[in-house]
Amino acid sequence: MPVRYERSRPADRRVRVQGRPVDTFPALPPEAERGSVRRITVVGEEVLSRPCRVVTELGTPELSALIDDMFLTMYVADGAGLAANQVDVGLRLFVYDCPDDHGIRHVGHIVNPVLDLPDPGSRRLIDDFEGCLSVPGAGMTxxxxxxxxxxxxxxxxxxxxxxxxxxxxxxxxxxxxxxxGHTYLDRLSKRDRKDALRQMAERREDVFAQRSIKAARLGQ
Known part of the structure; x- marks a missing residue:
């Protein structure tokens, strides 16, 4: 079952790359064209449950290669975002290729991110369906x-x-x-977490098979 968080990226003329608008952008990001597919870690593996380390070595070929690999891995898994610890690298980094609710496609990567949320008095919470590439086959609100x-x-x-x-x-x-070091499962009640893990147990092999098929199509 496809989950909203893992939906495919539509071709859209309205694109923002690294937060800036661009006139045109390919359906498959250039980083993915250069990358190799890596194994996606699954909930229960230690790397997903510990805080990631700050990236201190910037501008290196190794960091560029990691980002390229993360983009292709995310694409093969039909993801909208992917964190470094999801490819077994415990660094503070994630990539994304994700639409917003206005149809604008956002593409990029961010190293050592700090997240700003609205003040409690002005923030609005939205309940919506969410999945995770590291919890294959499951989705919860x-x-x-x-x-x-x-x-x-x-x-x-x-x-x-x-x-x-x-x-x-x-x-x-x-x-x-x-x-x-958190997944969306940590934000669920005990009952909902149990339900998500049940979904994963039932569907994960189908998800892995689909990823393998897509990787094979790309010669990976």
Missing amino acids: VPRTDRAVARGLDKDGNPVVVEGTGYFARCLQHETDHLF
């Missing part, structure tokens, strides 16, 4: 704020500020949670 701003750096150390509303705000919050 999770409350998130309808606005979020992520501030950090790009791979070369340049400042990045990305503002999200609606579904994209959800994506920014979801991926930042990963960097603190």
